[in-house]
Structures are given as structure tokens and as C-alpha cells.
Ligand SMILES: Cc1cc2nc3c(=O)[nH]c(=O)nc-3n(C[C@H](O)[C@H](O)[C@H](O)COP(=O)(O)OP(=O)(O)OC[C@H]3O[C@@H](n4cnc5c(N)ncnc54)[C@H](O)[C@@H]3O)c2cc1C
């Protein structure tokens with residue numbers, strides 16, 4: 001599809017914390033026209049439907065619920081002069097031509113905007129039931145936390161009364177709170193691992209709410225028609241247990257919303273399933289940047305906001321020709337015990353985001369060791385759970401080139 | 412109470428096609444369906460291939476109906492705005508034994524009148540399908556095998572039937588009935604229905620309907636489940652043709668093909684079961700299908716899974732279709748339409764009309780039938796999101812607009828349940844499986860379905 005394109009300085013895809021922070025910062029830095037394209041009816045991203053605190057500590061120095069945090073971010077961006085286009089979806093990125101362009105659809109129809117720089121800030125979603133291959137019927141009432149939150153906080157509806165919650169990441173606890181908000185009573189929390197993904201103390205919440213927890217348990221059957229009637233679990237000992245419920249919430253298992261990245265032919269990282277970037281947030285096309293949770297599963301709103309702000313600064317520098325060349329960057333790769341490393345490339349000359357972000361494959365303790373050309377470049381002690389944030393200072397590596405692998409050496 | 416000319420039991424592929432055909436013939440049709448929407452049974456889940464009949468049993472009713480049905484579909488589809496993805500199929504030999512079987516398949520295709528088939532060498536296959544595993548030895552190209560939208564045709568047929576005066580009764584289960592020599596009196600869950608003749612198109616319950624209404628059954632349904640995995644749209648550029656295995660006695664085997672919606676599917680399995688209602692998906696089987704797909708097209712290893720589903724074939728204890736005609740009792744069963752009914756439905760409808768013209772009364776065919784156009788939901792043709800004033804995008808993954816949803820909900824044959832809305836619009840069927848749009852759809856569809864998306868207002 002080819003439509004004549006408007007021209008602008010920067011287009012940002014996604015008005016979540018990362019996109020809004022970046023837009024506000026770009027305006028503050030004096031960039032002329034900044035367009036934020038958001039497909040939903042309101043700006044704010046995921047926090048729009050996280051009806052609980054804490055949001056905003058880093059950004060507003062106070063504790064807010066998700067929706068009021070989202071509104072504040074949007075207001076701040078509007079005041080800064082950001083051109084925020086709601087109900088507008090980026091359906092494609094066109095990388096031909098001197099400047100890349102986005103193709104949009106909105107209630108007015110299809111249009112295009114060409115920009116000197118594009119920032120992708122499309123966030124994450126949770127792994128679906130289908131992606132988990134969960135066995136059984138396919139009745140109404142099976143969903144992710146994000147959908148449950150939208151029922152509760154955006155539409156004021158209850159999809160079920162007695163759901164079963166799958167997973168024990170933080171977002172599983174958030175789904176318990178959301179259930180309370182709609183008067184639903186979860187019947188169980190089910191985790192395939194031998195213990196919770198969150199620290200044990202957090203499991204006080206389901207305990208206080210009287211929600212039974214099942215570890216090393218697997219769903220072998222979801223049954224019911226037209227609505228969920230129950231779930232059969234295979235338990236640690238090998239026995240089964242059938243639990244009556246009218247819904248199933250698959251929580252967590254986050255995955256970047258990277259459809260555009262793939263469709264545009266930008267390099268995708270196998271570890272994060274997001275775009276691969278350098279320390280300035282540049283994707284494999286140096287005119288296209290990325291920030292926020294589209295980069296990796298998964299960080300907090302505050303982190304994503306800060307990252308959006310930082311990357312906006314790099315975009316502004318880049319537009320003045322101040323970033324080091326894109327070519328010849330060193331490649332960072334996860335070695336044994338490490339799930340991913342972000343950024344995936346380090347351009348020559350340092351600068352940019354000062355921390356490498358990693359996740360371990362499983363809860364472990366030991367040393368992270370960076371090796372390049374057969375040589376140990378740096379190491380640092382580490383102790384973390386599977387989904388916990390792990391940082392590694394990139395300046396420890398010194399000037400690097402070629403391939404650098406970061407591995408876990410367990411004690 | 413008025414008496415219909417024909418009561419059709421079942422709004423699956425076969426019943427919908429029959430309802431259209433008989434209504435066009437000028438008969439007064441009543442269609443009885445126990446589900447809340449059309450395509451609630453076997454017809455909701457299949458591979459969506461419009462077959463040529465190249466491998467169907469020689470001289471069979473099945474072959475004749477498939478070819479007649481295919482011809483009619485191709486003739487009417489443009490007027491009804493129904494898509495066709497002209498993929499062609501390759502029957503692929505992965506082993507010497509399979510390669511040896513290609514001769515027989517080719518000979519049968521030619522005998523079945525599918526004469527444009529042609530052998531492809533490994534090198535030719537590589538040109539046509541660069542992503543297909545290099546272990547392929549040889550293939551038979553069947554250019555006429557195509558992919559269609561498996562749902563919209565039947566919606567179009569019912570809209571046409573309704574326009575011609577047919578009465579469509581959903582959530583209406585036939586519970587019993589008898590024939591008094593003149594008229595059938597069917598007792599249903601929504602009251603008595605009278606008709607001069609009955610067409611049994613009850614799919615997975617075809618034998619039960621015979622026993623219930625005729626006293627005996629001429630065949631026995633043996634449900635055969637097929638599970639599928641659907642890959643993300645990113646996979647569509649990896650396969651061009653429908654990739655068919657060399658078939659065996661029981662099944663056409665696991666197929667890899669694009670869908671009309673821009674995805675790629677792998678399946679189906681062929682699993683016998685007693686249960687006629689539950690079509691469950693099973694983790695181990697689904698993972699097996701993914702592994703099989705990756706064996707065929709290695710690059711699929713990097714592509715996400717979008718959806719999984721399963722369907723039940725109304726197979727019987729014999730291979731062929733089970734057509735039963737009771738001239739005295741003015742009864743036609745179109746049963747045992749196990750794995751080719753999507754293709755054959757219009758042919759079966761035409762067959763039923765021919766039979767009926769001998770056992771029933773004559774009618775004056777509709778003079779200038781209108782051709783209702785259904786909204787396009789296929790990926791390769793223009794979609795509503797490309798137009799202005801579409802309201803908003805509700806389902807982001809499939810780019811379904813609010814206008815599309817409203818048109819479906821307010822249409823001449825509105826969806827009776829969420830499945831029906833998905834089949835009409837694709838809302839919620841994309842990669843996020845409703846993460847983004849499920850709650851919004853609950854609001855937009857409030858008050859429309861017997862089984863609503865939301866159980867309650869929030870407390
Ligand atoms: C269910 C769920 C619960 C969470 N709970 C918490 C929590 O309690 N606390 C916390 O700190 N973090 C939470 N998170 C993490 C969350 O990702 C971050 O809080 C934060 O939202 C990340 O910001 P972002 O800007 O990267 O992405 P998002 O907030 O996801 O924003 C991305 C935006 O991009 C838009 N978009 C995507 N594609 C397109 C397109 N093609 N065209 C136009 N617009 C597009 C989306 O509509 C969305 O508004 C949760 C995440 C999920 C999924």
C-alpha cells in the first residue's frame with residue numbers, strides 16, 4: 001500500500017511509559033515535531049489497566065495507581081507539545097527511502113508518516129494459552145492477566161467468579177488483586193516450577209487470601225462448554241486433582257510485542273524475542289530505535305520510562321550527528337546459564353546505556369564472566385532468581401570488538 | 412402452524428449449502444440447528460482446502476460431489492465476495508517408498524479427471540518451495556488444490572437462503588418426530604416444526620437422527636479428531652503450496668498450508684474417539700505437530716504459534732459418504748461426510764435436490780436470485796481497516812474494525828455466540844488471543860449472546 005506521507009522529525013510507536021517518556025524528553029531537548037502513535041483509545045500503555053499501586057515513584061516521586069500514573073504521563077507529554085494520535089495503529093514500517101515511514105490506520109483511514117527517526121515502544125504481552133499448548137477444551141473464560149485487567153478496570157466487567165491462576169511471577173499476584181477488585185475469588189494458584197518465581201515472602205498474599213498454591217503441578221485438562229467448568233492438574237507426586245472453576249488466567253511468560261520488528265525485517269534477538277539493539281537503542285537499522293519492554297521480558301513501568309527518556313536523549317544526539325557509527329559493533333551473546341543480554345551490540349566508543357541487562361536461566365548463584373576472543377574480559381558476582389533483573393556494567397568490558405559471551409559460572 | 416416443504420436438520424457445511432440450494436429451487440425451507448450459530452459442529456474446524464478430488468475414491472459419490480461442489484464454488488464465489496487462495500498443492504515423497512507411491516497417485520488423479528497434475532523433481536521443488544526441507548525426493552504438483560475461508564461461504568449461503576424466504580432456527584434441537592404419511596412433525600427444543608420432507612445433515616449425529624426419526628440407523632458415526640497448530644503470519648512467506656504427504660488408507664495425513672487469513676497451519680491428526688462433543692487439544696500431540704512442521708520447513712522453528720484447535724470428522728464405519736433415501740417417508744440423509752465436506756457441500760446440496768425432485772414435489776425456482784456479498788476477512792484481499800470511517804481497530808492482531816463487528820452483529824444472520832463472531836470477523840483469533848481485545852469485545856457484544864463473554868458486571 002502506498003500513500004503520500006507527512007513528514008516529521010520523530011515518530012514514536014506506542015504511548016506506554018517508554019514512548020511517552022521519550023516523546024516528552026525529545027520535546028524538552030528541542031526536537032521540532034514528535035508524533036506518538038497509539039492504537040488504544042487512551043494513552044498510557046499497560047498501566048492504564050493496572051488498577052493497583054505502586055507506580056510513579058521514579059517519575060512523580062509519589063505512589064500512584066496504574067491508571068492515574070498513565071493519565072499523568074499523557075498529560076505531561078501533551079503539555080510538552082507532543083502530537084499524540086490515539087486510535088491509530090502502525091501497520092507497517094517502510095524502510096526504503098532516505099527516511100523510514102510508518103503506515104497508519106485510524107478511523108479516518110490509511111495514512112503514512114515519514115520521519116528522520118522512529119522509536120519502537122510497543123511493550124510486551126503475556127504468553128497465550130495456545131503458545132503454552134495447554135490441553136483441553138477451548139471454552140470462554142480462559143485469558144491472560146492483561147485481558148482480566150481490561151475487564152476489571154477498563155470495562156468494569158467480570159469475566160468469571162472463581163478462576164484458577166496459572167503462574168507465580170509478580171503479575172500473578174497482580175491478577176489476585178484484580179480478582180478482588182471485581183469480587184472474584186481465585187480457587188487456586190498453579191505453578192509448574194518447584195517453588196514460586198517471586199520471592200517466597202510475596203506468597204504471603206495468596207496465603208492471606210486463602211488461595212491454595214500448587215507447585216510442580218501441570219494442567220492436563222481444561223474442560224467445560226461454553227464456559228470453563230474445571231481444570232485437572234497433574235500433581236508433583238504423579239496423582240491428579242480436579243478443581244472446579246469458571247475461568248483460567250495464564251499469567252506472565254512475557255514476550256515483546258515485536259510484530260513490527262519482524263515484519264520490517266529488523267534483526268530479532270532469540271533470547272529476548274525483541275529487536276536487537278546497541279547501547280543507544282539503535283536496532284539493526286540505525287534510523288530505528290527501540291526502548292521499554294519491547295526490548296525484553298520484562299521490566300517495571302519505572303524502568304521502561306527511564307529507558308525511554310534515555311533513548312530519547314540518544315535520538316536527539318543522533319539527529320545532530322553525535323552518535324558513533326553503527327557499523328563494526330561488538331556482539332554480546334548469552335552463554336550457558338544466561339537467557340539474554342540487552343543491548344546485544346556495543347558500538348565503538350562507549351557511551352549510551354551504561355548497564356547491560358541480563359536474566360539467568362534459573363535461580364542461581366555464582367559469577368558472570370564475559371569472554372571475548374578466548375580471553376576473560378570481566379567478571380562480577382551474581383545471585384538471582386529466574387525473572388530477576390541482573391545488571392552488568394558495560395565499562396568493565398573495556399573497549400571490545402567481535403563476539404563477547406557472558407556466561408554464568410556457578411559456585 | 413404452516414408446513415415447510417423441507418426441514419433441514421443441521422447448519423453445518425452440508426446443511427447450509429442444502430438450505431441455499433433448496434431455497435433457490437423455490438422450496439420453503441426451515442433449517443434446524445441445535446447450536447447457537449451455524450458451523451457449531453464438525454464444520455467449525457478444518458483445514459480449509461478446496462480439493463480437486465485427485466485422490467478421492469474412483470467413481471465414488473464423494474468424488475462426484477467434491478468436483479461438482481468445487482465447480483459451483485468457483486463459479487459463484489466472486490458474486491458473493493468469497494476468497495480463493497490459489498496455492499496449488501504438492502504431494503511430497505520424503506522416502507523411496509513414498510516416491511514409489513507417486514505413480515499410483517498420479518494415475519488416480521488423471522483417472523479422476525484432474526489432468527493438470529505434474530511431477531516435480533527435487534530441484535524444481537526447491538525453486539518453488541525454497542524453505543522446504545532438502546530431504547524431499549520428488550513431488551506431484553496438483554495445481555487446482557486451493558485454500559478458502561472455511562466459514563464465510565456458509566454465512567453467505569444462509570444469507571442467500573434467508574433472502575429466499577428460508578427460516579433459520581438456531582438453538583433448536585430436534586428431539587423426535589414422526590411422519591404420518593403426509594407430513595413430518597418434528598418435536599424440537601423450541602416447539603413443533605412441520606415439513607413435507609426432511610434432510611438429515613446432522614453431521615456427527617446423523618446416525619442418531621436416523622434412529623430417532625426413522626427407527627433405525629443405516630450407518631454408525633465414528634468421530635475422528637483432527638488437531639491443528641496455527642503459526643504466526645510471519646510464516647506465510649515460508650510456504651507457497653499446500654504441502655501434502657503421501658496419504659494412507661485412513662487419512663490424508665498431516666498437511667502444511669497457508670490459511671486465507673495469512674497464517675500457516677499444520678495438521679490434522681486422525682484420532683478415533685467415542686465422544687461426539689469434546690474436541691480437545693493435547694499438549695504432546697500439538698508439540699508433535701510443531702516438530703513435524705519444523706521437519707518439513709525448518710525456518711518455522713523461529714516462528715511463534717498463534718492458535719491451536721481441533722475438530723471432529725463425522726466419519727462412519729465405512730469410507731464413503733452415507734446417503735440414505737427413504738422415498739415413502741420423504742427423507743434424505745447426507746451423512747458420514749467425514750473429511751471433504753467443505754469442498755463437497757454444494758455438490759451434496761445439488762445431489763439432494765436431484766433426489767428430491769424424484770421423491771418430493773416440484774417447485775418454481777427463484778427467478779432473479781440476489782447474490783448477497785459477505786464482508787471479506789481474507790488477508791490477501793482489501794480489508795475494512797484500509798477504508799475510512801471504520802470506527803476503530805478493536806482486534807489489533809487481526810486488524811478487525813468496530814464497523815466490521817457491528818456489521819456482523821447487526822447482519823441478517825447475526826452470530827449466536829462468540830465463536831460465531833470470531834468466524835465472521837476474526838476478532839480475537841490473532842497472535843495475542845484476546846490479550847488486548849477480549850474485554851472490549853465483551854462490552855461491544857453485551858446482550859448479544861446466550862453465553863456472554865462477561866459473566867457479570869464487576870462487583
Ligand atoms: C498484564 C501486565 C501487567 C503488568 N503489571 C505491571 C505492574 O504492576 N507494575 C509494573 O511496573 N509493570 C507491570 N507490567 C510491565 C509493563 O510492561 C510496564 O509497566 C510498562 O507498561 C512498559 O512500558 P512500555 O512503554 O514499554 O510498554 P506498554 O505500556 O505496553 O505500552 C506499549 C504501547 O504501545 C502500543 N502499541 C503497540 N503496538 C502498536 C502499534 N502497532 N501501533 C500503535 N500502538 C501500538 C500499545 O497499545 C501500548 O499502549 C505489566 C505488564 C503486563 C503485560
Ligand SMILES: Cc1cc2nc3c(=O)[nH]c(=O)nc-3n(C[C@H](O)[C@H](O)[C@H](O)COP(=O)(O)OP(=O)(O)OC[C@H]3O[C@@H](n4cnc5c(N)ncnc54)[C@H](O)[C@@H]3O)c2cc1C
Pocket residue numbers: 420421422423424425426443444445446449450451452453454455456457458459460461462583584585586612613614615616620636637638679722723724725745748749750751752753754755
Ligand atoms: C480435522 C478436519 C479437517 C478437515 N479438512 C477439510 C478440508 O480441508 N477440506 C474439506 O473439504 N473438508 C474438510 N473437512 C471436512 C469437513 O469439515 C466436514 O466434512 C464437514 O464439516 C461436515 O459437515 P456436516 O454439515 O456434515 O456436519 P456438521 O458440521 O457437524 O453439521 C451438523 C450440524 O447438525 C447439528 N445437529 C446435530 N444434531 C442435531 C439435532 N438433533 N438437532 C438440530 N441440530 C443438530 C450440529 O450441531 C451441527 O451443527 C475436515 C474435517 C475435519 C474435522
